[in-house]
Amino acid sequence: MKTLTPTREQIKELLVEYPSRKAFFEMISSAEYIDAHRYREEGLEDSVLLAGTTLLQA
Numbered sequence: 001m002k003t004l005t006p007t008r009e010q011i012k013e014l015l016v017e018y019p020s021r022k023a024f025f026e027m028i029s030s031a032e033y034i035d036a037h038r039y040r041e042e043g044l045e046d047s048v049l050l051a052g053t054t055l056l057q058a
Contacts, residue, residue, distance in 0.1 A: 021051070
């Protein structure tokens with residue numbers, strides 16, 4: 001296991017919302033996504049995916 005201590009300049013965040021966890025898993029299981037995902041892997045040094053739940057509605 002490696003531990004990263006990023007500098008402020010290295011941290012980039014992206015927040016996305018999917019209709020459901022099922023929809024997300026269907027997307028990442030599709031042949032089109034799997035084929036295109038290699039470009040994401042090639043373009044990023046590291047990434048973390050965190051699942052969350054909305055606690056408060058606006």
